[in-house]
Amino acid sequence: MIVKTLLAALVAGLIAGVFMTAAQELRVVPLILHAEEYEAKEPAAEPPAGTQGQQHSSLGRSSLIGEMLSALSPITPAYAHEGEHEDEGGIMFGMSRFSGTLLANLVAGAGFGLLLAGASLAFNHPITLRNGALWGACGWLAVHLLPAIGLPPELPGFPAADLHDRQIWWIATIALSAAGLYLIVLRGEIAAKVIGLALLAAPHAYGAPQPSDISSPVPAVLGAEFAVAALATTLAFWIVLGVISGYLNERFLKSA
């Protein structure tokens, strides 16, 4: 039974991951590629830490051109990402960029599917076909919209604060938002709802880590389009994930 429950969550996540890959190709990925053109063009205009142009240009171009560019560059690509100096980079198993994206979507989808199922089991509120979309919407609120208030989805080449600080803030915000949503949505007491609201607001009162220099070679219009596209795509992903989770739960678990 335990394995069956986990498998249902896994399968829902994999299906949602495939869906997500198709959805990303419509709008989000073209915007990323577009932004990388600017990112690679004007490395001088980037903030001091921003040498990502090397990293990204090596993804988009053939490896020969990428190597020539990095050989000409005064900054070694190893510094493109802090703390990664020992790694060479490149896409796993020599896959194409698209299959890398598909693989990562499958892994992330399975992960989010399991997290959603885990939350539902921990709170003892099963995901059904009827409430699946709401579960998904709450997942999206906790994992995407609420953290995006402090750290909006970034395009390559956008200025950003230290990666580690942002990751810590991001994870903490998701945990607090999930707890807050639980108190607001699934608990009846007024006090719980007030505490839940406070939990939602707490990370934003603390403040997300912000870059000191916000100049960027990437046009702001692209950033705005991307932020909306990314949030819309992830909302669709979460609703698909919630509904499929609910369907699989009803179809395969209740009758057992």
Add this chain to the structure above:
Amino acid sequence: MATTTVSSVPLSLNDRITTAILALLIGGFLVFGAGLANSAVLHDTAHDVRHSYGFPCH
């Protein structure tokens, strides 16, 4: 065929907690690997995904 009288996942309390912990651990591990792990190979493979999901990247 399932009836509408079943209102909770048919797991005992112990099983439910075990499953919840397992699901959260495995799920967290997968999401961490795809979205946050500080490895250049993982980063490049998942690059577009990390940006699309709004994971903190770079």
